Amino acid sequence: xxxxxxxxxxxxxxxxxxxxxxxxxxxxxxxxxxxxxxxxxxxxxxxxxxxxxxxxxxxxxxxxxxxxxxxxxxxxxxxxxxxxxxxxxxxxxxxxxxxxxxxxxxxxxxxxxxxxxxxxxxxxxxxxxxxxxxxxxxxxxxxxxxxxxxxxxxxxxxxxxxxxxxxxxxxxxxxxxxxxxxxxxxxxxxxxxxxxxxxxxxxxxxxxxxxxxxxxxxxxxxxxxxxxxxxxxxxxxxxxxxxxxxxxxxxxxxxxxxxxxxxxxx
Ligand SMILES: C[S@@+](CC[C@H](N)C(=O)[O-])C[C@H]1O[C@@H](n2cnc3c(N)ncnc32)[C@H](O)[C@@H]1O
Numbered sequence: 001x002x003x004x005x006x007x008x009x010x011x012x013x014x015x016x017x018x019x020x021x022x023x024x025x026x027x028x029x030x031x032x033x034x035x036x037x038x039x040x041x042x043x044x045x046x047x048x049x050x051x052x053x054x055x056x057x058x059x060x061x062x063x064x065x066x067x068x069x070x071x072x073x074x075x076x077x078x079x080x081x082x083x084x085x086x087x088x089x090x091x092x093x094x095x096x097x098x099x100x101x102x103x104x105x106x107x108x109x110x111x112x113x114x115x116x117x118x119x120x121x122x123x124x125x126x127x128x129x130x131x132x133x134x135x136x137x138x139x140x141x142x143x144x145x146x147x148x149x150x151x152x153x154x155x156x157x158x159x160x161x162x163x164x165x166x167x168x169x170x171x172x173x174x175x176x177x178x179x180x181x182x183x184x185x186x187x188x189x190x191x192x193x194x195x196x197x198x199x200x201x202x203x204x205x206x207x208x209x210x211x212x213x214x215x216x217x218x219x220x221x222x223x224x225x226x227x228x229x230x231x232x233x234x235x236x237x238x239x240x241x242x243x244x245x246x247x248x249x250x251x252x253x254x255x256x257x258x259x260x261x262x263x264x265x266x
Contacts, residue, residue: 002105007021231250
């Protein structure tokens with residue numbers, strides 16, 4: 001498992017402590033630990049976090065979990081790295097993972113904006129393993145980048161130029177920065193669809209107002225798994241942000257979930 005934007009591991013929510021993605025994996029692994037051990041399965045968990053403060057918290061939170069769950073140490077090998085997930089150091093670590101064509105590999109890519117470069121994404125997609133990817137495609141900021149792109153270049157401030165450069169580095173040169181870029185369709189087809197992947201997109205609403213905050217893209221080569229993800233996303237759509245049920249049946253919501261088939265597939 002690879003988590004390129006791992007965060008702090010745990011967060012405080014009032015009195016409660018909420019687990020972030022790295023702790024969610026460890027808790028799930030601990031839950032089925034004896035089954036994994038019986039079947040001789042070992043899980044490699046590679047966690048990357050750029051911000052030193054978040055990295056230190058992550059390191060402590062993972063260490064605390066391992067101390068309180070010593071049985072997990074036999075099944076999981078956790079590697080933490082502080083740095084930019086687009087850096088050569090991270091890439092060299094990924095390249096050295098013991099992966100074969102059929103090794104199951106789950107990747108979580110959960111940036112807050114456009115921090116993942118298209119070149120990094122292309123490399124990840126090309127890794128030889130049986131991959132499923134969950135990618136958070138942030139919509140916020142896209143409109144701003146489009147506004148900046150429509151201005152004459154000589155009028156742009158340094159900050160605007162930096163935003164544009166970051167955004168183009170995210171999209172890649174073959175995905176256009178026009179009004180359609182707000183939908184992940186073109187990006188998903190270029191990055192995943194062209195390489196034989198199905199993409200199922202969950203459009204997460206803003207809390208309490210109309211509009212999409214981000215798209216959660218589930219990416220897989222396995223059509224059956226893609227169909228299952230679509231049904232799960234459809235069932236989740238039946239609920240509003242505040243947990244209230246919407247009118248309409250699950251099939252209807254499932255049919256509305258964006259589903260992108262790989263090039264040449266139905
Ligand atoms: C949305 S949070 C991740 C939350 C995490 N998945 C969870 O469930 O707790 C994004 C994290 O990525 C980190 N980050 C930002 N840019 C990064 C980069 N280029 N490489 C690695 N981590 C980065 C941020 O410091 C932040 O902690």
